[in-house]
Amino acid sequence: MPGSILNSQIQQFVLNLCKYFERERAHGGPLLPFSSVQERVADALEISQKTVFNIKQRNKHKPITSFPEKSSHRIKKKTSDLPEGQKMEVRNTLYDMYKDSTCVFWWCNIMECGLLIYCPLQR
Structure with missing residues (x-):
């Protein structure tokens, strides 16, 4: 082509x-x-x-195609093992920390490390 x-x-x-x-x-x-x-x-x-x-x-x-096949399976998220009540508690705690600006949040895609939270010592 x-x-x-x-x-x-x-x-x-x-x-x-x-x-x-x-x-x-x-x-x-x-x-x-x-x-x-x-x-x-x-x-x-x-x-x-x-x-x-x-x-x-x-x-x-299986004839060779020019494009690789897409995998249909998705990786199960880590939080899906937790009960809904615990997920809501963690979510609310993170929202409160973000709202009060007591911690800094990063999302890191390198090696799928997930959410990183940095909380400096109390002022």
Whole structure:
């Protein structure tokens, strides 16, 4: 597809294919018999024949798509294990602390660390 961005591994495969076809041209014909399809693919891409075989097998059962499938499962939130009364108590305490400006709140997405609360010493 024209205009698409190719990752470095795909770019390397393209270079390997070009090198293979140049070797065939210099050789004056195919380096391997046309009947040895998997062997030719493996040689051209500089990968193992087992890798070619495995990809073909996977493609028989589940065709390769250009976009990864979205996972439908969601991670269970930590608070879902608490009874509703305790959740409400924690929520109200946090709201009161925020309203009184006694603590500073951060939300940190790095490594999914969750809510961080900094409460300086009492004034």
